[in-house]
Amino acid sequence: MHEYSLVQAMFDQMEGIVAAQHARSVRRVRVRIGSLAGVDPTLFRTAYEVFRIKTFCDEAPLEIQEDASDALMLEQLELEVA
């Protein structure tokens, strides 16, 4: 169940972006998970849903793009800015 560690790492990454971009919140998260990445997309989503409660991602649905690669990428965020 390393999906929780991965989501934790993603939140650390996003926190830096939110601060640097002076964003109020994140409104959408797009990731890409390849079938050879060793990550279960369903578990990843479950972990995300647990982590995002009462955070800057509270209103950010997660979009997971799956492919046949070994990619494990944070592709794009939609940020709410003033």
Added chain:
Amino acid sequence: MCVECGCGDPKIVPYDVHERLLAGNDRTARHNREHFRDHNVAAINLMGSPGAGKTAILEATARALGRTGASARVGVLTGDLATDNDANRLRAAGLVAETITTVNACHLDADMVHRGLHHLPWRTFDYLFIENVGNLVCPAVYDLGQDVNVVALSVTEGEDKPLKYPTMFHKADLVLITKIDLLPLLPDISLDVIEANLKCVMPVPRVMRVSARTGEGFDQWMTWLKERRHHSVPGHDAEVRTGVTA
């Protein structure tokens, strides 16, 4: 525009990231790798199921190095959720070993390895084995800064493990099929079938059949290890060292 109070509607803007989810871990892994290269330490990430025989392989490696009179200095960082049993076993075998206790984590990450290095005289090593947490899933995802991945797969685990856990075996530079001394007791297990399954998932299949108990297959393993040694220091191989040797 919000006309009620003039505060301004929030604006939603896309922000392209295109960064690996484990970018932070990758940075630390690169840092570890630079350290290892700078000091000519061959770092080997040893993975496999719980009970695959990882620790036994390292104990037998220490014995084999002792027999050949090799001068290699070997250190081990060993990860487990609890206890330092493995490190104790490895120290008893003559290796320099330190435990990384992961508590709840099912894998080692680059930062744990980095912190573990602070407790070992790793700069003096020819080989650093990182004995990962017993698990065929999670450890494959985290780069630790190693040169190579070795996966131990015991004959008692069944023939189809490579097909069930393809990511782990896909990332392996070498698979050691362990406990082959047990084969006479396992009439339904075929080494050929295990190897055929490995060939399905390993981009460059490299497989050795070994027994830590009898030492069978260890000549090949020792040769492979010797080839992994860094040769950037002239005469590095010929140097005879004493002290904490395997």
